[in-house]
Amino acid sequence: MSEPIVEIDSLSKDYQTGEITVRALTGVDLQIEKGNFVVILGPSGSGKTTLLNLIGGIDAHTSGSIRVNTRELTKLTEKQLTEFRKEDVGFIFQFYNLIPTLTAVENVELAARLRFPRRIAYERSMKMLKTVEMDDKALKFPSQLSGGEQQRVAIARALVKEPKIVLADEPTGNLDTETGERILKEMLRICKEEGTTFLIVTHNVTISKLADYIIYLKDGQIFGTSKGQS
Ligand SMILES: Nc1ncnc2c1ncn2[C@@H]1O[C@H](COP(=O)(O)OP(=O)(O)OP(=O)(O)O)[C@@H](O)[C@H]1O
Numbered sequence: 571m572s573e574p575i576v577e578i579d580s581l582s583k584d585y586q587t588g589e590i591t592v593r594a595l596t597g598v599d600l601q602i603e604k605g606n607f608v609v610i611l612g613p614s615g616s617g618k619t620t621l622l623n624l625i626g627g628i629d630a631h632t633s634g635s636i637r638v639n640t641r642e643l644t645k646l647t648e649k650q651l652t653e654f655r656k657e658d659v660g661f662i663f664q665f666y667n668l669i670p671t672l673t674a675v676e677n678v679e680l681a682a683r684l685r686f687p688r689r690i691a692y693e694r695s696m697k698m699l700k701t702v703e704m705d706d707k708a709l710k711f712p713s714q715l716s717g718g719e720q721q722r723v724a725i726a727r728a729l730v731k732e733p734k735i736v737l738a739d740e741p742t743g744n745l746d747t748e749t750g751e752r753i754l755k756e757m758l759r760i761c762k763e764e765g766t767t768f769l770i771v772t773h774n775v776t777i778s779k780l781a782d783y784i785i786y787l788k789d790g791q792i793f794g795t796s797k798g799q800s
């Protein structure tokens with residue numbers, strides 16, 4: 571049951587901007603078990619997004635090691651890394667990155683098609699839009715949706731592939747508290763029913779309490795973990 575899905579050792583990440591090096595993560599050690607619902611907390615600039623990007627294989631680390639679902643990311647070829655991102659990871663970005671020329675359902679379908687044939691992809695996409703209460707706006711373009719609605723489409727897009735791990739960066743930051751909590755609870759249900767691992771940056775206190783555990787980041791370091799209260 572307590573099989574690790576993320577194993578991180580002495581992970582560091584530097585960003586180089588001209589002459590200046592910013593150390594975004596320093597010596598992070600972390601282990602996350604399969605099927606856990608984990609919340610990451612920390613002030614702005616503490617390295618939360620950087621950590622998610624490294625675990626999701628969309629940015630390269632500076633030193634240390636990251637193993638996700640038994641794959642050592644730092645040793646994968648570009649092609650293997652692409653496969654990993656396509657199949658294993660569902661990413662919900664801090665800024666939703668929907669494709670403006672596709673409707674809501676087409677945005678979700680694009681992700682679903684990575685895993686499923688056309689008709690099943692469509693059905694799953696509509697079902698997932700219903701889960702995030704957006705099925706009635708499936709045919710709208712992102713520009714016709716509010717920020718919170720776009721965010722919900724982005725959530726559906728990440729979940730529709732049934733990824734092994736969902737990395738979510740403030741996924742409900744643009745939603746009112748009530749809608750945000752309803753959707754986070756839906757994620758918690760998927761986590762517990764499907765055994766999907768969730769790693770979520772959120773300041774929502776109610777959800778932090780429901781998490782299996784909370785990781786606190788500060789100045790690029792983990793300075794504590796605590797159990798949720800559930
Ligand atoms: N592409 C980049 N180039 C240079 N520096 C960067 C880059 N991305 C992040 N940083 C720096 O790395 C540090 C960590 O940034 P990160 O985005 O991980 O923080 P965060 O915890 O997600 O903050 P927020 O809550 O504001 O989203 C910050 O000092 C930031 O300025």
Ligand SMILES: [Mg+2]
Nearest residue numbers: 618619664739
């Ligand atoms: Mg961030």
